[in-house]
Each structure stands twice: as structure tokens, then as C-alpha cells.
Amino acid sequence: MGKSTSRDWTQIYSIYGIDQWQTLIFLLCQAILFAVLSVLYLLYFEPICVFFERLLSAAAVPAVSARFAAGFTGSVTALSALCLFFAAANFFYSSVPLHYDMAQRMVSAVTDWSSVKLALDLGCCGRGILLNAVATQLKKEGSSGRVVGLDGSKRETLSTLRNAKMEGVGEYVTCRDGDARRLPFPDDYFDVVVSGVFVHTVGREYGPHTVEASAERMRAMGEVVRVLKPGGIGVVWDLVHVPEYVRRLQEMKMEDIRVSERVTAFMVGSHIVSFRKPSQQVMGPGEVRLDWRSC
Template identity: 70%
Template sequence: MGKTSSKEWTRIYLIYGMDQWQTFVFLLCQAVLFSILSVLYLHYFNQISTLFETLLSIAAVHRGAARFVAGFTGSVTALSALCLFYAAANFFYSAVPLHSEMAQRMVDTVDEWSTVRLALDLGCCGRGILLNALAARLKKEGGSGRVIGFSGPNKARLAATLRAAKVEGVEEYVTCRTGDPTKLPFLDGSFHVVVSGTFLHTAGRGHRAEVAAAERGRAMTEVVRVLKEGGVGVVWDLVHVPEYVRRLQDMKMEDIRVSERVTAFMVSSHVVSFRKPTQHVHGPPEVRLDWRFC
């Protein structure tokens, strides 16, 4: 798949907006502040060096060290500004354009959309980029399929998700529900496809590490439970993907594939896809790297 054009970026931002924009604004303001400090440091370097000489002379430190300390402090300030600008840019890119690109890649992981009648987007993150990508594929196939977006109890966000689906022209294919991702209100084997984008890591957030890990494991178990036999699961998440792979191996899932690392929100992320076996499988499943996600 080609890179998203600037025109497409604009369209995506207009439709979906940007969740957690406060974080982006905070990073950008900090970057601008450190940039201003760096310029001031450069402009008033001699005066600052003199101030350091005065301060260091009290501690009987050699005067030559003052300029080094002043230069080092200025360099750290300038590097901090660059790092903050990079963090802001990465957050801006990850929030929508990268999410859109990864959504399309996740959708492309499923080979037989013509046989899909019911799909689940666990997390329904942001304004529904992944949810609407699934719905658009179902619409393209011309069938009677439907996709359910499931998220936490934020009804205002669900309203925004449904508005975006209407703008994308896929509202008739979309339904949204709220609840606990570790206790999905669906029967066993309800869905042909289950996907989740940067959501499972939020299960158990705020608890101790071992409790949070157990909650993520329960959420992954629920993903497998609601999949039909032969169904496909695709999870894009941050940091904890090796943990999910081990859980999938323990549950004897088939065709487990892990993508190359993708930097999102300044941390590593991967896509793991798998297939639920149609019958009990003996022996450990194979885990492969899938370079289609590169």
C-alpha cells in the first residue's frame, strides 16, 4: 500500500479529528519554550558564562569549567527542543495518519471478506478509523455483513464514532456497544473477524504490573472466545505484543504472525494476527514474522 498523501491526511483529520490533542499541544508548547530558551542562551552566552564563573568560584572550581558548564547546559536545552519537536510530530502522525494506514493493513490481513458476516472492533479507538475501514471493506464486498465497535463506557466518543461512519457512508454497516473488554457480552464463536487497534494495553491500566498483565490476558482470551472456528484475529498494540503471542500459543491458535516493529506514540508497536483452529491442535504453534506490515 502506498503512503498516505497530504490531501488524504487532510481529509482524515477533518473527518476524525484528533483524540488526546492536549498531549500534542503540551509537547509542542514545551518544544517552542525550549527553542526560545536555546536562542536566548546563544544570544546571552557570555553573560551566562560570567554568571556561572561567579557561582563556581564560590565552590573553588577552575574558571575554565564555567564556559564548559554553560555550553553543556545550552546544548542540552537545544537537544531537548529537538526531541520535543520530534515527539510532537510523532504523536501527531501516530494519532490519525498512521492509525489509518495500519487499519488498512489490518483489514488486508483477512483474505476472504466475502465470507465475513459479523466482525468486531474491540476498542473502537479514536473516532472509529479501524471500525470504518472494516465497514468499508464489507460494503465493497456487497454482502450483508456488519461490524460492531466495542469500547469503554464513553458514550460521547461513540457518538463521534457514529458521526464519522455517517460521513464515510458506512453507517448502515456499523453498530456500537460499550462494556468491559475482559467480559465481552457476546456468545462464544460470534464473529468471523475480531480486530483491535492500540487498545488491549489499556486493560488493567492503573493497577499493579501483574494485575494489569492478567487483565490484558483476559481481554485476549475474550478475543479468542468470541471468534468462530476458522475465524481471524488481528491485534495492533503497543509494547505488550510478545505477551499476547505467548497467550495465543498457550491457547493453541494457528498461523500466528507478528509484523516488524512500527514506532507509534514514541514506543514500539507490532501487529499480531492468528487464526482460530477448527479442531484441537497438538503441539506448539509456529510464530512467523510477516513482512506485509513493513
């Protein structure tokens, strides 16, 4: 959210922290290592050239080739350092600022929150960023509604509830354990279902690009539709596999399917897809629209 002040971002980071901080530290350490190697190549280029000459002399390679090999290796090392620093910066940005911004966009995809009594955050990722965005919107509308966060980790659930209290929306939030492929809720239960960078993790035990994993993701999308009330709104922000979700939603005859422009998150492409469950059964293929307002 570009209008947030530096103080606002300080508060946001203090509440939510960084998910998967081990990955960020790993990327930074690798970037620093390659940067140091690049500096050493620059400072000791001539001795390195001599080393390459001796290394390649056994193969009767010309001396000029040794200098080229040394320069090429140093260039690759420097480029690797730059790429790793960029990856670390993108991971840092995607974990909180982008996640927070996308949560606001997802909330804005629902035009009328005053009539929402029950909402579901499937996956409840990011330590409750999206969950609390929904709860904040319910509080702003003066609604008596509640939002349920579904997460399979008890440790993350405690963190999520603590963050909701820090945001002042604890009374609007509850959490439950469950499997996204078999949601512990009856049919036609929620007015709104949202999910942020979660569905792509469903079925990952089979590998990210297997038929089995794709079937598990489609099962999760089917569960999202099942628990939505007729006329209910679903909003999913996810990585890589959004075209699969769109096809599945078309097969299930969802209405008003909208796909946002591509947004790079965690170094891959992501999109927001929103849809509405028909109030009555609809025949024929669903229509898909690119909704640039969601971007």
C-alpha cells in the same frame, strides 16, 4: 497509506481530528519553551558564563569549568527542544496517518471478507478509523455483514457513529458499551475480531508493568479468542506488550500466528499480530511466523 493525495489526507483529518490533542499541545509548548531558551543561551552566552562563574566561585571551581557548564547546559537545552519537536511530530503522525495506514494493513490480513457476517473492533479507538476501515471493506465486497465497535465511553461512541456516517458506512456499523475483560457476546460469535492500540490500556489501573495488569491483558486476549468462531481471524495491533499476546495465543493453541515487523508509534515499538482460531481442537505448541507482508 502512501498513495493518498494531500486532499485525501485533508478529508481524513477533517473527519477524525486528533486524539489526545492536549498531549500534542503540551509537547509543542514545551518544545517552543526550550527552543526559546536555546536562542537566549546563544544570544547571551557571555553574561551566562559570568553568572556560572559567580555561582561556582564559592566552590573554588576554575573559570574554564564555568564556561563548560554554561555551554553544556545550552547544548542540553537545544537537544531537548529538538527531541520535543520530534516527539510532537511523531505523536501527530501516529494519531491519524499511521493509524489509518495500519488499519488498512490490518484489514488486508483477512483474505476473504465476502464470507464475513459479523466483525468486532475491540476498543474502537481512534474515533473509528479501524472500525470504518472494516466497514468500508464489507461495503466494497457487497457483504451484508456488520461490524460492532466496543467502547466504554458514550461520548466517543457518538463521535464514532458520526464519523461512520461521514465515511458513508453508517449502515454497516453499530457500537456497544462493554468491558474487554468480559465481552458481552456469546462464544463463537464473530468471524473477525480486530483491535488497534487498545489492549495495552486494559488493566492500566494497576500500572503498566505490574503482574496484575499483565493478567488483565491476557484475560482480554482470552475473550478475543472466546468470541471468535472456529476458523475465525483475529488481528491485533498494539504497543509494547505484543510478545505477551503471542505467548498467550500459543498457549491457547491458535493457528497461523503472524507477527509484523516493528513499527514506531507514539514513540514506542508496535506490531501487528494476526492468528486464526482452529476449526477443531489442536494439540501441541502454535507456530509463530514473522510476516513482513504486513509491514
